[in-house]
Amino acid sequence: MEKREGQGIIRLTEVDKSFDDEKVVKKLNLDVREGEFLTMLGPSGCGKTTTLRMIAGFEQPDSGEILLEGRNVAGKKPNERNVNTVFQNYALFPHMNVFDNIAFGLVEKKVKKDEIRTRVQEMIKLVKLDGMEKRMPSQMSGGQKQRVGIARALVNRPKVLLLDEPLGALDLKLRKQMQGELKHLQRRLGITFIYVTHDQEEALTMSDRIAVMNNGILEQVGTPEEVYNHPETKFVADFIGESNILEGYVEHVYEDAIGVTMESGKARIPETGYNSEEMVYLCVRPENLKIDARSHEGFSLRGQVREHIFIGSINKTMIELPNGQMLKAETPAEDELVPVGTVVNIYWNPGKVVVMRTKEEMIYNIIERSVQIEGMPNEPIF
Numbered sequence: 001m002e003k004r005e006g007q008g009i010i011r012l013t014e015v016d017k018s019f020d021d022e023k024v025v026k027k028l029n030l031d032v033r034e035g036e037f038l039t040m041l042g043p044s045g046c047g048k049t050t051t052l053r054m055i056a057g058f059e060q061p062d063s064g065e066i067l068l069e070g071r072n073v074a075g076k077k078p079n080e081r082n083v084n085t086v087f088q089n090y091a092l093f094p095h096m097n098v099f100d101n102i103a104f105g106l107v108e109k110k111v112k113k114d115e116i117r118t119r120v121q122e123m124i125k126l127v128k129l130d131g132m133e134k135r136m137p138s139q140m141s142g143g144q145k146q147r148v149g150i151a152r153a154l155v156n157r158p159k160v161l162l163l164d165e166p167l168g169a170l171d172l173k174l175r176k177q178m179q180g181e182l183k184h185l186q187r188r189l190g191i192t193f194i195y196v197t198h199d200q201e202e203a204l205t206m207s208d209r210i211a212v213m214n215n216g217i218l219e220q221v222g223t224p225e226e227v228y229n230h231p232e233t234k235f236v237a238d239f240i241g242e243s244n245i246l247e248g249y250v251e252h253v254y255e256d257a258i259g260v261t262m263e264s265g266k267a268r269i270p271e272t273g274y275n276s277e278e279m280v281y282l283c284v285r286p287e288n289l290k291i292d293a294r295s296h297e298g299f300s301l302r303g304q305v306r307e308h309i310f311i312g313s314i315n316k317t318m319i320e321l322p323n324g325q326m327l328k329a330e331t332p333a334e335d336e337l338v339p340v341g342t343v344v345n346i347y348w349n350p351g352k353v354v355v356m357r358t359k360e361e362m363i364y365n366i367i368e369r370s371v372q373i374e375g376m377p378n379e380p381i382f
Helices: 048-056 098-108 113-126 142-154 172-189 200-206 224-229 234-239
Strands: 008-019 022-033 037-041 063-068 083-087 160-164 192-197 209-214 217-222 244-253 258-262 265-269 279-284 290-292 301-311 314-320 326-332 343-347 354-357
Touching: 008 048, 008 192, 022 048, 022 192, 022 217, 037 048, 037 200, 048 063, 048 083, 048 160, 048 192, 083 142, 098 113, 098 142, 113 142, 142 160, 142 172, 172 192, 172 200, 192 200, 200 224, 209 224, 209 234, 217 224, 217 234, 234 244, 234 279, 234 354, 258 279, 265 301
Parallel strands: 037 192, 037 209, 083 160, 160 192
Antiparallel strands: 008 022, 008 063, 209 217, 244 258, 244 279, 258 265, 279 354, 290 343, 301 314, 301 343, 314 326
């Protein structure tokens, strides 16, 4: 029976991997859907490349199961799996021209010459390398070499294409161009892409879903909109985009809201399902943080404007809280700026905050009498 797009093509279950007694992947569970562009995102050393290499067969898990189209591929060599890998360093054969580099895998599989010629020419056209068939790698730019590497992987018609930071060696302009080309290519072919990067903008731009990893643990899997607007952990909120993260505890529980006390103020949040004295993080993106001379109902959070940073179409305003924490607010560049040194009220629209539970008790040192900035009274709001 033919698989429908969206069904699982790869499943990792309770996968562990260690090097020199250090666990680099910990109890990883991940389903990859057929035909999707999934990006594994995280900082260096988080386990994303090791996970990709285990799917490819270059590494074997210490425990757990890796299924490809429902079959356990543990122990199978890379060439025994219907996947191909594109590396950051291109891995082209320097003594072979473009045509021969792309054809290499088909020659190894003893595919007929006429079919090799047809399939290689299809790939050359697909990755826009027409007329370069006889060019050597030393005569090509980084972007052209990367296209050859992608064509060489795709010519084998894999079920899954694995890409290990393939654009990392390119300059910014070419990198952005190749991002668009890769996404278009994936859409056109309908092949499952699993893409590894540490670049959050790249992940947000290209992906159907993003798997965020940290210290060997899968923190969250979701669409770009989900991981950006609804982060499930502090790490995700902090790693993807810019965030203002405030620490506090639930002081009051109402029928339709909670009252959160922070070191520098209080806020009433329209959330339910929390318990009194439960510790939480509040995550507010800079574009959602507002400042005003007026006070706003449900907020007693104030700070002092310290700096304005011009970034093209936006201005970034830095606001210092009484405890020294800096918050960021973004406004359109044409908006009038609040003078540096002004004490302002800080607030956000009710639906523009994400509340996250935490067990990190040691980070909380809520001060009953907050540090005062001149002109900043601390009235109760609950």
